[in-house]
Amino acid sequence: MDKIIGIKVNKDKAQETISKIKEENNFNSRYKIIREKENIIIPIKKITSDLNKNNIVEINNPEKQKEIGLTYKEILKKEINSKYIDNLPSSYDIVGDIIIINIEDKEFLKEYSSNLTNSLKKIHPHIKVVLNKSKEHHGTFRTQDLEWIGGENRKETIIQENGCYLKTDVEKVFYSTRLATERKRIASLVLENETIGVFFAGVGPFSIAIAKLAKPKEIISIELNPIGVKYMEENILKNQMEKIITPIEGDVKEISKRYPNYFDRIPMPLPKSAENFLDDAIFSIKDKGIIHIYNFVSKNEPFKEIEKIIKEKEKKNNCKIEIIFKKVIRSFSQTTVQIVMDLKISKDLS
Incomplete structure (x- = not known):
């Protein structure tokens, strides 16, 4: 047995x-x-x-998988011309009940899309949709172009994460499931009655996780993408957090001007170039407040460039910036990793 x-x-x-x-x-x-x-x-x-x-x-007496321990490529190898297999990616993203994969071979997709869909669903029975990246994250909103491969023909999904309900459109709004652990970590750091400013809030995963898992006084949740704001508003209501979270549509550089020395803590989950908004976060953070900044950087010496920028920001904003935590969160490519740094901002230098 x-x-x-x-x-x-x-x-x-x-x-x-x-x-x-x-x-x-x-x-x-x-x-x-x-x-x-x-x-x-x-x-x-x-x-x-x-x-x-x-x-x-x-x-x-656990029930064994029909395809024991196989990858989708190993399942496909039994069904299709093996010449395609080596060029297929080994990894893919799962967002809710959607798989997002990156396959450039249009001939393969034309001939074997149903085989691909079935092989992925054998490994992940909860999957209902398979999409292909036709273009990487791009533009102001860091969205991606996606083509339908198989399953239900939709790009909207619901994610259950950290006890939160989150609806999103994987093509129209940036969302990273790989920051789920980070969202939980940040929530665990929030003290009772803190005032939180979430910059680049998306559909609200950081804001809602903090509201659910901690006891903040108030969360101001800022997002530029109007579609992201629409989903965030729906998610706030669905999670019954409307008394704590205020969603605001707009540019962080403009909205932050309304909140001088206002926030105890600011998570900044912008996927690229977050350092360009560090001045705005420093303006809005209280003395001894914490800024959580995320960025994609070179795998070699991942913190070197951002630490140099932090020194420049200290001089420019006449403050002291202490790095109290730093970590490589994940590999993004062979040359790029994503990092997080927790920065304590001291404004009273007298």
């Missing part, structure tokens, strides 16, 4: 937990996830220190 271990979590934490376990290479892909009324049980290889021991359960 087969016996394995798994971790039981509430369904609203399913996507976040699965992603984390897969990142740690601890997902036991030989077996199916067990779905109960309120919870799911995720099969794991071993008990690690970061898992809640109270949620670990034994699974007797």
Whole structure:
């Protein structure tokens, strides 16, 4: 009789937990996830220190996956001309029930889109839509052009993350599932009655996570993309956070002028060039307030350039900037990584 271990979590934490376990290479892909009324049980290889021991359960006679431990490319290899396989990407993004993959071979997509869709759905049974990147994130709103490959023909999805309900359109609004752990980390740092300014708020994942997981006094949630603001407003209402979060449509450089020395904490999850808005964040932060800045940088010496910029900002704004935390969050490409830095701003230098 087969016996394995798994971790039981509430369904609203399913996507976040699965992603984390897969990142740690601890997902036991030989077996199916067990779905109960309120919870799911995720099969794991071993008990690690970061898992809640109270949620670990034994699974007797677990149901094996039909395609045991295979990747979508290995499944495809049985069905299509093998000449295509080596050029297919090994990784892809999962946002809600949508997979976003990046395949440049139009001939392959024309002939084998249904095979591709089926192979991905075998590995991820909850997936309803498969989309292809036709253009990387671009423009002021950092959106991406996506082409439908298979499944339901839509680009809107609902994400359950950190106990939050988040609806988005993956083509019209920038959203990164890979910052879920960061959103939880920031929320854990928020003290009771803090005033928070979320710059580049998107559909509201940082704002809503902080409102749900902490006890802030007020959150001002600023986003330039009007479609992002529409979804953010809906998400705020759905999560019943309208008394705490105020969504504002507009440019951070303009909106921040209304809030001099106002915020205790400012997360700035702009995917690119956030340092260009650091002056505005410093203007709006209180003395001894914290700014969380994210950026894509060179893999070699990832903090060197931003630390140089921080020194320049100290002089320009007549303040002291202390780096109290810094971390490489993830690899983006062979040469690029994403980082976060927590900056403590001291304005009273007397």
